[in-house]
Amino acid sequence: MKRTADSRGFVVLCKAKLKSGKVALTQRYMSKDSRLLMRIGVDLGGTKIEGILLFADGEVAEKIRVKTPTEKYRDTVDALCDVVDRLQQSAPSSKYSVGIGTPGALSAATDGKAELMKNCNSICLNGEPLKVDIEKRLGYETRMENDANCFALSEACYGAAQSANTMFGVILGTGTGGGIAINQRLHTGANRIAGEWGHNSIPSAVRELIDGDRLCYCGRRNCIETVLSGRGLKQSHQERTGAALEAMELADLARQGDGAATETIHVYCQQLARCLASVVNVLDPDMIVLGGGLSNIEQLYEDVPGLMKEHVFTDNLLTQLSAPKFGDASGAIGAACLWPLN
Numbered sequence: 001m002k003r004t005a006d007s008r009g010f011v012v013l014c015k016a017k018l019k020s021g022k023v024a025l026t027q028r029y030m031s032k033d034s035r036l037l038m039r040i041g042v043d044l045g046g047t048k049i050e051g052i053l054l055f056a057d058g059e060v061a062e063k064i065r066v067k068t069p070t071e072k073y074r075d076t077v078d079a080l081c082d083v084v085d086r087l088q089q090s091a092p093s094s095k096y097s098v099g100i101g102t103p104g105a106l107s108a109a110t111d112g113k114a115e116l117m118k119n120c121n122s123i124c125l126n127g128e129p130l131k132v133d134i135e136k137r138l139g140y141e142t143r144m145e146n147d148a149n150c151f152a153l154s155e156a157c158y159g160a161a162q163s164a165n166t167m168f169g170v171i172l173g174t175g176t177g178g179g180i181a182i183n184q185r186l187h188t189g190a191n192r193i194a195g196e197w198g199h200n201s202i203p204s205a206v207r208e209l210i211d212g213d214r215l216c217y218c219g220r221r222n223c224i225e226t227v228l229s230g231r232g233l234k235q236s237h238q239e240r241t242g243a244a245l246e247a248m249e250l251a252d253l254a255r256q257g258d259g260a261a262t263e264t265i266h267v268y269c270q271q272l273a274r275c276l277a278s279v280v281n282v283l284d285p286d287m288i289v290l291g292g293g294l295s296n297i298e299q300l301y302e303d304v305p306g307l308m309k310e311h312v313f314t315d316n317l318l319t320q321l322s323a324p325k326f327g328d329a330s331g332a333i334g335a336a337c338l339w340p341l342n
């Protein structure tokens with residue numbers, strides 16, 4: 001029976017994906033108690049801002065996408081808050097909780113000063129007190145984390161790592177980042193850098209697999225990111241063959257059976273396995289979930305687990321390696337999960 005809003009609850013419209021792939025609007029009756037379990041997540045990306053309203057079971061009730069203003073910081077704050085306001089409109093009385101995923105990180109607060117944004121590729125955000133400004137404009141508290149942490153949390157709460165007690169989420173894309181979730185909650189650490197392995201030095205066993213030292217944009221030499229990012233993969237192929245091919249071109253060629261590309265991807269699998277082995281020795285996660293553009297390379301899931309075994313300090317490696325469940329949506333889902341349900 002179709003229900004309408006009454007004293008015990010109300011009806012929300014939500015989008016459902018049909019088997020045919022089409023998206024249909026359906027109605028869902030929410031009791032007032034379950035409304036309290038809905039959360040807003042916003043992913044602030046370099047090109048788009050995506051906001052979602054998330055049900056407690058992980059289904060997306062509503063999604064809004066707008067372009068990210070690139071020039072002025074104020075415009076970005078306004079655009080993000082507008083998305084939140086629009087999603088809040090279906091909250092009859094109190095507000096839904098709001099989590100925000102950002103491209104960079106908030107520096108740890110010291111001496112009571114506001115936390116400032118750093119390491120953002122949307123450079124107008126760097127040095128700005130984004131969280132404070134958003135909360136001033138909205139009038140209530142929000143939670144904010146970088147996109148690697150939001151990715152890890154989305155996979156831990158509703159994705160590939162739901163059954164894992166401890167998981168490490170890895171971003172392999174333009175950059176190399178990571179996040180740690182334990183029992184479906186983020187572990188952020190004293191300096192708020194937990195999981196940020198991209199700027200650790202590569203192990204000597206990986207240095208043997210590249211021609212020369214690689215300078216990282218952060219000023220250090222031979223960071224993991226210089227090898228495992230898309231650019232790192234491109235450079236590895238160039239060192240071996242002289243050809244300048246983008247990471248995904250290499251992956252496509254390898255899939256088609258190209259010998260040189262297959263060999264480069266195999267070397268990348270060795271590099272990834274050896275870098276991940278040191279994470280396993282410290283964190284010993286139940287599962288590692290790969291994200292970012294390079295996580296689409298299927299060979300990683302076939303080759304890396306076996307290659308890792310030789311470098312982890314155990315005779316029986318139980319840590320699983322998994323592809324992500326969520327693609328682009330992971331940022332907003334993870335951001336919503338920054339407020340746990342209980």
Ligand SMILES: [Zn+2]
Pocket residue numbers: 198199216217218219220223225
């Ligand atoms: Zn670095």
